[in-house]
Amino acid sequence: MSTQQTESSEELIALADAAEQLGVHYMTAYRYVRTGRMYAVKRGGQWWVEQSAIDATRDEVGVRRSSSGEPREMLVEPFEARLVAGDVGGCWDLVTDALRGGAAPSEVHQRLLQPALVHVGERWANGELSIAAEHRATATANRVIGQLGPLFRHPGRRRGTVVIGAAAGDPHGLPSAMVTDLLTDRRLDVVDLGANTPTESFVETANEVDDLIGVGVCLVLDVLADQAAEQLAELREALPSTLLVAGGPGIIRHRERFRDLVDQVTESAEEVCDAFEAATANTAAHGAGDDAEDSVADEPTLVTGGE
Numbered sequence: 001m002s003t004q005q006t007e008s009s010e011e012l013i014a015l016a017d018a019a020e021q022l023g024v025h026y027m028t029a030y031r032y033v034r035t036g037r038m039y040a041v042k043r044g045g046q047w048w049v050e051q052s053a054i055d056a057t058r059d060e061v062g063v064r065r066s067s068s069g070e071p072r073e074m075l076v077e078p079f080e081a082r083l084v085a086g087d088v089g090g091c092w093d094l095v096t097d098a099l100r101g102g103a104a105p106s107e108v109h110q111r112l113l114q115p116a117l118v119h120v121g122e123r124w125a126n127g128e129l130s131i132a133a134e135h136r137a138t139a140t141a142n143r144v145i146g147q148l149g150p151l152f153r154h155p156g157r158r159r160g161t162v163v164i165g166a167a168a169g170d171p172h173g174l175p176s177a178m179v180t181d182l183l184t185d186r187r188l189d190v191v192d193l194g195a196n197t198p199t200e201s202f203v204e205t206a207n208e209v210d211d212l213i214g215v216g217v218c219l220v221l222d223v224l225a226d227q228a229a230e231q232l233a234e235l236r237e238a239l240p241s242t243l244l245v246a247g248g249p250g251i252i253r254h255r256e257r258f259r260d261l262v263d264q265v266t267e268s269a270e271e272v273c274d275a276f277e278a279a280t281a282n283t284a285a286h287g288a289g290d291d292a293e294d295s296v297a298d299e300p301t302l303v304t305g306g307e
Contacts, residue, residue, distance in 0.1 A: 012048035015040060021054055032057055035093045036078025074098055074108075080116040083137040084129065091144045105151040106185050109178050110269065117141055117174065138174060145177050152185040159186075159280045161209045163202060164216035165193030167228040167250075172220040175248055175269075179216065182273050188213065188280065199231050203238045213279050214243030214263075216272060219250035225257070232261040243279045247272050 019029035082090035173195035
């Protein structure tokens with residue numbers, strides 16, 4: 001067995017020997033290192049691991065779900081590090097690890113991707129990350145979301161269509177992309193117009209959809225609150241009978257201002273989905289009522305000879 005010594009006097013063990021201790025293939029152990037699940041150092045072109053790190057990894061990888069049946073804790077910090085590094089493969093390793101551990105794709109969005117992206121944004125705002133690093137993380141997240149997308153689509157009849165997008169001037173397309181997946185998971189079709197969506201695009205697309213459930217607008221940037229309010233007023237005028245939902249940090253921080261402009265201000269992706277799903281249920285109930293009335297209207301009239 002190959003060993004070295006650390007500055008802390010703890011013995012370092014070659015990654016191949018660490019893999020043997022863990023009872024996994026060398027590439028699996030290497031994936032643990034790449035995704036931050038097992039700490040290692042590289043010396044002389046070879047990876048070395050402390051025994052304490054091997055023991056901690058053995059304890060962690062042996063548990064898929066907690067005793068309560070909940071999926072194990074998501075590895076948000078390592079995932080965020082891989083996002084910032086632009087390591088799509090490392091990010092995807094963590095995603096697949098979470099899925100194998102029992103997490104649903106929606107949980108990966110809400111408990112892994114979302115907190116990591118929020119923290120990246122906070123670090124950029126505080127000057128801890130450069131704009132280049134923030135852009136790299138965003139581009140990496142886009143690719144990971146693209147890979148996750150097919151997991152949200154289920155066979156069977158769709159329940160209607162939602163049109164969503166970012167407010168005009170807002171360059172953030174990730175929130176609507178993530179909400180698209182979550183709505184798709186609920187068997188809704190979604191037309192995602194992406195970042196910086198002008199009013200005309202929302203209106204044109206909504207009018208083209210035959211089974212429209214509603215329109216959703218996301219705003220991330222506070223500085224665009226005035227412009228977003230004007231846009232939502234325009235949308236309300238152009239689509240007076242359409243369910244209009246607004247969310248995102250830029251909306252939530254000014255929620256009182258937007259309440260009279262939209263049908264619902266939402267504070268989470270889950271609330272967005274709930275709003276449109278409730279509208280779907282209402283539409284289905286009204287449709288059933290209309291079908292019943294049509295059935296009665298089409299009922300043949302019995303005319304007796306005495307009339």
